[in-house]
Structures are given as structure tokens and as C-alpha cells.
Amino acid sequence: MAPxxxxxxxxxxxxxxxxxxxVLSSPDALLAWECDGFTVxxxxxxxxxxxxxxxxxxxxxxLLHAAEVPFVPRGAGTCLSGGPTAGADAVVVDCARxxxxxxxxxxxxxxxxQPGVVNLNLTTHVTPHDLHYAPDxxxxxxxxxxxxxxxxxxxxxxxxxxxxxxxxxxxTVVLPDGEIAHLGDPAGPRSPHGLDVLGLFCxxxxxxxxxxxITVRLCRNQEEVRTLLASFDSMSAACxxxxxxxxxxxxxxxxxxxxxxxxxxxxxxxxxxxxxENAAAVLLVELDGPHEVVTEDALEIREIxxxxxxxxxxxxxxxxxxxxxxxxxxxAFGAMGRIDTDLYVLDGVVPxxxxxxxxxxxxEIGKRHGVRLTNVFHAGDGxxxxxxxxDGRDPDATARTVKAGHEILQLCMDLGGSITGxxxxxxxxxxxxxxxxxxxxxDVMARVRAVFNPDDRCNPGKVLPERNACAxxxxxPQMIAKVLDEDLGADxx
Amino acid sequence: xxxxxxxxxxxxxxxxxxxxxxxxxxxxxxxxIDDASLLDFSDCNQIVRLDPxxxxxxxxxxxxxxxxDAALREHDLELPCLADQASGTIGGLxxxxxxxxxxxxxxxxxxxxxxxxxxxxxxxxxRSGAPVVKSVAGFDVHKLLVGSHGRLYVAARxxxxxxxxxxxxxxxxxxxxxQDQALTLLHxxxxxxxxxxxxQLRRERDGSFVVRGRLAGRExxxxxxxxxxxxxxxxxxQEFHVAAEPSGEEVxxxxxxxxxxxxxxxxxxxxxxxxxxxxxxxxxxxPKGTACDTVLQPPLDPGEQRLAAGLKQALDPxxxxx
Numbered sequence: 157m158a159p160x161x162x163x164x165x166x167x168x169x170x171x172x173x174x175x176x177x178x179v180l181s182s183p184d185a186l187l188a189w190e191c192d193g194f195t196v197x198x199x200x201x202x203x204x205x206x207x208x209x210x211x212x213x214x215x216x217x218x219l220l221h222a223a224e225v226p227f228v229p230r231g232a233g234t235c236l237s238g239g240p241t242a243g244a245d246a247v248v249v250d251c252a253r254x255x256x257x258x259x260x261x262x263x264x265x266x267x268x269x270q271p272g273v274v275n276l277n278l279t280t281h282v283t284p285h286d287l288h289y290a291p292d293x294x295x296x297x298x299x300x301x302x303x304x305x306x307x308x309x310x311x312x313x314x315x316x317x318x319x320x321x322x323x324x325x326x327x328t329v330v331l332p333d334g335e336i337a338h339l340g341d342p343a344g345p346r347s348p349h350g351l352d353v354l355g356l357f358c359x360x361x362x363x364x365x366x367x368x369x370i371t372v373r374l375c376r377n378q379e380e381v382r383t384l385l386a387s388f389d390s391m392s393a394a395c396x397x398x399x400x401x402x403x404x405x406x407x408x409x410x411x412x413x414x415x416x417x418x419x420x421x422x423x424x425x426x427x428x429x430x431x432x433e434n435a436a437a438v439l440l441v442e443l444d445g446p447h448e449v450v451t452e453d454a455l456e457i458r459e460i461x462x463x464x465x466x467x468x469x470x471x472x473x474x475x476x477x478x479x480x481x482x483x484x485x486x487x488a489f490g491a492m493g494r495i496d497t498d499l500y501v502l503d504g505v506v507p508x509x510x511x512x513x514x515x516x517x518x519x520e521i522g523k524r525h526g527v528r529l530t531n532v533f534h535a536g537d538g539x540x541x542x543x544x545x546x547d548g549r550d551p552d553a554t555a556r557t558v559k560a561g562h563e564i565l566q567l568c569m570d571l572g573g574s575i576t577g578x579x580x581x582x583x584x585x586x587x588x589x590x591x592x593x594x595x596x597x598x599d600v601m602a603r604v605r606a607v608f609n610p611d612d613r614c615n616p617g618k619v620l621p622e623r624n625a626c627a628x629x630x631x632x633p634q635m636i637a638k639v640l641d642e643d644l645g646a647d648x649x
Numbered sequence: 650x651x652x653x654x655x656x657x658x659x660x661x662x663x664x665x666x667x668x669x670x671x672x673x674x675x676x677x678x679x680x681x682i683d684d685a686s687l688l689d690f691s692d693c694n695q696i697v698r699l700d701p702x703x704x705x706x707x708x709x710x711x712x713x714x715x716x717x718d719a720a721l722r723e724h725d726l727e728l729p730c731l732a733d734q735a736s737g738t739i740g741g742l743x744x745x746x747x748x749x750x751x752x753x754x755x756x757x758x759x760x761x762x763x764x765x766x767x768x769x770x771x772x773x774x775x776r777s778g779a780p781v782v783k784s785v786a787g788f789d790v791h792k793l794l795v796g797s798h799g800r801l802y803v804a805a806r807x808x809x810x811x812x813x814x815x816x817x818x819x820x821x822x823x824x825x826x827x828q829d830q831a832l833t834l835l836h837x838x839x840x841x842x843x844x845x846x847x848x849q850l851r852r853e854r855d856g857s858f859v860v861r862g863r864l865a866g867r868e869x870x871x872x873x874x875x876x877x878x879x880x881x882x883x884x885x886x887q888e889f890h891v892a893a894e895p896s897g898e899e900v901x902x903x904x905x906x907x908x909x910x911x912x913x914x915x916x917x918x919x920x921x922x923x924x925x926x927x928x929x930x931x932x933x934x935x936p937k938g939t940a941c942d943t944v945l946q947p948p949l950d951p952g953e954q955r956l957a958a959g960l961k962q963a964l965d966p967x968x969x970x971x
């Protein structure tokens with residue numbers, strides 16, 4: 157059947173709707189939208205539109221739906237799995253200009269925001285009310301609440317406070333056919349006799365529609381925040397300290413580990429934080445709560461560090477000192493830029509008790525493939541970020557990187573974990589999904605997606621591996637498949 | 650039936666409609682169906698895996714809340730939403746979700762359900778989520794269990810996130826309050842930097858109010874909070890729901906933000922028994938057939954209803970699960 161509206165005139169229709177300055181279609185202007193934080197996979201979209209309201213998003217999506225043109229919702233583009241990377245035939249609906257905080261309720265401890273509100277800006281906005289927004293991805297100074305909702309983003313403080321899904325109460329959503337649904341309710345994310353549709357929407361990677369107004373839970377600021385940094389002469393000691401802290405029933409706000417290679421990269425960069433470069437690993441522990449509770453918790457943790465023979469322990473309550481201790485962790489990924497031209501950030505999860513085992517085997521995998529590996533990770537959640545620094549212009553280095561990454565994710569699965577803890581599938585892991593889910597599992601997911609997005613025109617070719625994904629979007633996974641097929645072929649021979 | 654394979658076989662061989670039953674304690678929340686076969690989970694009652702180091706477990710749906718709580722207690726762990734749920738099975742608890750995800754302390758069923766091993770009504774087995782504390786792989790089909798009352802699919806096994814049992818806990822119940830006193834105390838407790846992990850407002854039949862809940866954490870802080878708010882210690886509470894007289898009353902369920910509680914109470918008949926369950930959900934006892942206005946029961950969003958109907962059609966196209 158022919159489309160109800162002409163795809164050829166779309167840009168003109170968009171300009172009529174939004175004005176020329178909010179419709180981008182020249183090749184140069186589109187350069188900034190050719191990838192997200194997963195820079196290995198690049199594809200320039202057909203056009204970018206910049207709506208500022210729910211009505212505008214709805215009008216845009218109706219035009220796209222009528223013209224049967226695929227589209228991709230986008231926040232700040234900080235996703236690390238290619239989620240918002242669009243094919244050449246797709247239009248990017250960029251929500252970055254939808255950055256109003258619409259309402260704050262201190263009594264009900266919630267905020268209603270547009271999707272383009274930057275994560276950290278929301279916390280800054282509510283700080284005078286002694287509140288904050290808890291989920292804190294490393295990119296929180298630029299990433300948006302809409303993107304966080306689409307990806308179900310995590311961050312260091314998710315160990316105590318939970319992921320984005322735990323903080324989203326309601327959302328107004330423009331569905332792929334242009335209809336609007338109000339999911340959840342500020343008083344409870346689903347009606348008393350209803351399904352948790354919002355819980356399903358959260359983390360759907362922009363394939364179920366575009367959230368245009370989001371109600372999030374705000375948390376009270378704590379009386380005291382204290383950060384401890386312990387250094388160890390082995391990664392094992394750092395991991396075991398994490399196990400001891402958790403086993404003691406303590407719930408720090410964050411438990412983060414950096415390995416020696418990361419420490420050295422950080423200390424050589426502008427993110428220098430004064431971490432001991434001779435240490436095999438450092439463990440950052442953040443405690444928050446009433447002063448007397450934080451003090452008792454810190455004493456217990458220091459005892460654990462002593463038993464695990466920590467080399468040094470630093471402790472900070474002063475905001476500037478705490479910021480210094482966090483600077484290296486927050487800047488770790490940026491510091492990797494010193495090591496090589498490209499960085500492949502993995503995102504596997506293992507049960508926390510298998511961390512030591514996993515890291516040992518990851519090192520072996522790295523050595524076997526001759527890749528440069530660094531590790532910085534959310535130890536409390538067992539969420540590993542093995543980072544492979546490589547030169548993307550070198551096909552051999554790229555192939556070894558891909559193979560090592562594949563093996564690391566398989567290792568995470570073999571240890572009872574997941575192929576992604578917070579970055580999502582996007583296009584990056586399409587070829588890895590089968591490690592985790594069989595055909596029946598994926599069929600159930602496809603049925604669910606079809607309820608929201610029956611024609612797969614809303615962020616097509618993401619999350620579920622499918623043969624009909626457009627060639628541009630499938631470029632990266634095809635490269636993985638080629639490398640792995642060759643590898644498998646070699647193994648078989 | 651013990652295994653997922655057994656359940657699958659049973660579903661494949663069973664013509665007609667099916668209703669899932671745990672202990673039966675929450676069946677009153679569903680319309681009565683006479684012609685449905687019952688899929689009874691009372692034999693599916695194993696704690697398959699309990700990993701204290703990872704603070705996760707995998708349980709069959711028929712495990713009772715009391716059994717799981719006892720097993721977790723041995724390891725100083727808890728499933729926070731069990732703190733006030735002594736009756737019924739874990740499967741029933743998650744399928745009915747009496748609190749909603751905004752439960753006090755951020756620990757409602759949505760937050761604690763990591764994944765499931767499930768079956769569609771036609772007996773096809775599938776998995777969703779993962780047995781680790783963090784995973785964003787694929788769509789969270791398992792989150793649809795919460796509030797589904799078993800009408801979308803069969804969740805045979807649940808992967809759950811556990812929390813350390815608090816070092817110290819103190820239940821409290823301040824009784825005999827008037828409405829202003831009760832709301833003032835409730836809002837004061839909610840404004841605490843560390844709010845009670847369970848918090849409930851009740852109006853009894855005599856019109857008096859009770860604010861009750863559970864403080865948890867280190868003893869020094871719990872005692873300080875107790876003193877600051879003048880909280881009256883009590884034994885651990887077991888039952889949070891209001892009860893209707895079978896002859897002429899019924900329980901309605903709704904939702905209210907804390908700031909709107911005064912409006913909700915005003916919209917109810919004077920002295921109607923009422924319970925606000927901390928997570929936003931409330932229950933009220935009304936004479937049968939009482940018309941409720943939009944303050945008590947706002948209309949459902951048509952867009953969300955359309956999606957919910959679509960999900961039912963997609964996962965259970967024959968309408969087997971009732």
C-alpha cells in the first residue's frame with residue numbers, strides 16, 4: 157500500500173511546522189548526529205528535527221507515520237551502544253530542546269520534566285529544596301532524562317538507590333502512530349487494577365515511542381556524605397573488600413573499582429585525582445546518611461580495609477576533597493583517550509561473588525587477543541566495564557577488539573550474568589543477544605514491541621536481532637558477525 | 650506439577666480458560682469465574698537458589714511469603730516488600746502488587762523483580778530479565794507480571810533482588826489521632842532524610858486515625874527518630890488491608906499523592922475505614938454500590954488502556970488466562 161503522505165515533502169512539512177532553524181538536512185549539519193558514544197558505528201540520518209513540546213513531537217510523528225518514514229528518538233547522544241544512531245532513511249527526533257522543568261512538588265518529592273532536561277541540571281534545579289535526582293550515569297552533566305528513561309540508565313549510586321526505572325513514576329508518551337498515552341501516575345506508576353506498562357516502556361531503547369513529559373521521584377539529600385578511597389596491591393583484595401562490605405549488611409551509596417591501567421591513564425590526564433599509581437586497584441566507597449550512622453559505617457569499612465591489607469585509605473567529607481576523589485572515576489573514560497584513538501566500552505554483568513574470577517579471565521582474554529584492556533566498574537552491582545583501547549583505522553586491531561569483546565560478554569554469561577548492565581543493546585550487541593535469549597524469548601519480546609511499534613519504524617533495527625534491519629544500521633553488527641564467523645571458521649578448521 | 654516442563658505440558662493439554670492460584674489469598678481481587686481450570690502453584694514451592702553474597706535468589710511462584718522470609722532471615726537478608734506481607738505466595742504477591750513501585754524506601758515489587766522463567770498460555774517457555782542485580786538486555790517483559798494477576802502469562806520462577814536485613818528495626822503505631830494530627834505526623838515522617846521503610850495512614854471505624862510503620866537502620870538513629878516524632882513502639886504489624894463487612898460493604902482501591910490525602914478523605918463518607926499504604930495506593934470501605942467521583946477513582950487513560958489490551962492480545966491471544 158502506498159504511504160498516505162509523501163515522504164519526499166517531509167522536510168518542507170517539518171519546516172512549516174517548526175521553522176527552518178529547527179529542521180536540519182544538509183550533510184554538514186547532520187555530522188553531529190551520525191553516531192552516539194559508540195563511535196565505531198556511524199551513519200548519517202536523512203534529517204534532524206528539533207521539537208520543543210509534546211504537540212510538536214506528536215505532529216512530527218504523525219507526519220512520519222503517514223509517510224511511512226522511520227525515525228529515531230534522541231537525547232544528548234551519550235548512549236554507548238548505538239541506540240540513537242539512525243539509518244540514512246530515518247529522521248532523528250532530537251529532544252534536546254525540550255529542557256523545561258515543568259513542575260516540582262517538594263511535598264510529594266517529585267518533578268515533572270521534559271525529556272531534554274540534563275540529568276545533573278535537574279539535581280541542580282532542586283538542590284535549594286534539599287532534594288536530588290538519584291540515578292547518576294557518568295555522563296550526567298550532559299545526558300538527558302529522556303535518554304535515561306529510554307535506556308534505563310544506571311550509574312555509581314544505583315547500588316543503593318536503584319536504576320532509572322526505580323525513579324520514574326509517570327510519562328506522557330507519543331506512540332509511533334502519533335497517538336498519545338499517559339503511562340503511570342505520579343501517585344503510583346500504574347493504576348490499581350492495571351499493568352505496569354511504564355515499567356515495560358522504561359529501557360525499551362526508544363523503540364516504543366517518545367516520552368515527552370516525565371514524572372520522576374526526587375530523593376532527600378542526606379545529612380552527610382563521606383567518600384573513602386582505599387588502594388590495594390591486588391585486584392583480588394579490592395574485590396574481596398567489596399564482598400566483605402556487602403556481607404556486613406552495609407549499603408554504601410557507591411562502590412567503584414579502578415584497575416592499575418585506569419589509574420595510570422587517569423593520573424597522566426587532566427582528570428588527575430592523586431590516586432596512588434603503584435596500586436593494583438583503588439576502591440571508592442561513598443557513604444551517605446545521618447552523621448552518626450555514616451561515622452559508624454566508615455569505622456566498620458576501615459576495619460575491613462585493614463583486614464584486606466589496604467595500602468592507603470583516604471577519607472573525605474569536605475565537598476572539594478570528595479570531588480577530587482571522584483574526579484578520577486568520573487573522568488576515567490575521557491582519560492582512555494590518551495591510550496589510543498578508539499575505545500570500545502563493554503558493559504557486562506556478573507554476580508558480585510564472581511568478580512575476581514571474571515577479572516582474572518578477562519585479563520587472560522585480553523592477553524590472548526593482544527588488546528589493551530583497562531577496567532573501571534560498578535563493583536557493588538557486579539557491572540563490569542572492560543575497556544579496550546584500539547586504533548579503529550587498523551582492521552586487524554579492530555578484529556581483535558571485536559573478538560575479545562565477544563569473548564568477554566560470553567564469559568559474563570557463563571558466570572551467570574548479563575551482556576549489558578546499563579548501556580543497552582542498541583546496535584552494538586545485536587549479535588550478542590543470542591548469548592542470553594533464545595528464539596522463544598525473543599519472540600515474546602517481538603510480540604510486545606509490536607503492540608507499541610507494529611511497523612518497526614520507531615528506532616528500527618535496535619534491541620532485537622532481525623534479518624530485515626536496514627543495511628546502514630546493521631553495519632556494525634555485520635562487521636562483528638563477519639569477524640566472528642571468520643574466527644569460528646578458523647576454529648572449526 | 651513441579652517443573653516448568655510439567656506446567657507447559659499441562660497448559661498445552663488443557664482446553665479452555667485457566668486461572669492461576671497460589672495460596673488463594675488474593676483471589677477475591679479477581680472476578681469470579683466458574684468454568685476455568687485452576688493452575689495451582691502450591692507444589693511449585695522451592696527456593697531454587699539463594700545467594701547471600703550476591704543478595705539475589707530464584708524462587709518458584711508457590712513459595713509462601715512466610716517461608717521465604719524465614720529462609721532469608723537466616724542470612725540476615727530480606728525482601729523489603731515482605732516486611733508487612735505474611736500471607737500468600739511470592740507469585741501472588743508480585744502478580745497482585747498491593748503497593749505499587751513508589752512504596753516507601755524505593756523497594757516495591759517493580760524494583761525487586763529481576764527476571765522470570767515464564768510460560769505463555771500455549772505452554773511456550775520463555776525467559777525475561779536475568780538473575781543478577783543489574784541487566785538492561787532486551788525488553789523487561791517480566792515487569793508486566795506486577796499487577797497482572799496472572800492474566801498475561803505464567804511466571805513459574807522469579808529472580809529477586811534482596812536487601813540486607815536492617816541492623817535494627819522498630820515498628821510503631823500512633824493511635825487515637827485526629828485527621829490533622831495524623832497528616833502532620835505522616836508528612837513529618839515522609840520529610841525525614843531516612844523515611845520509614847513502611848508507612849501507613851489508617852482511619853478506623855470510630856473515625857480515629859492511626860499512623861504506623863517501621864523504622865530501620867542503625868539503632869542510634871532509629872531511637873533518635875522515634876524520640877523526635879514521639880512514635881509509640883508496637884509489635885511487627887502483619888495486616889495492612891481494610892476489611893469490609895460482607896453483607897453490605899465493599900473495598901475500593903485507588904491512588905493518592907500524599908499532598909492529596911486530605912481531598913481523598915473529604916470525598917469519602919465520614920468515618921469510612923481507610924488505609925493509605927505508603928506507596929500511593931489506598932483502600933477504602935464503602936457501602937456497596939456507592940458512586941465514586943474522580944477524586945477517588947480517576948478515569949483510566951485510554952492510551953494506556955489500549956496498550957494494556959494490546960499486550961493481553963499479544964501474549965495471550967486466545968484469552969486463556971483469566
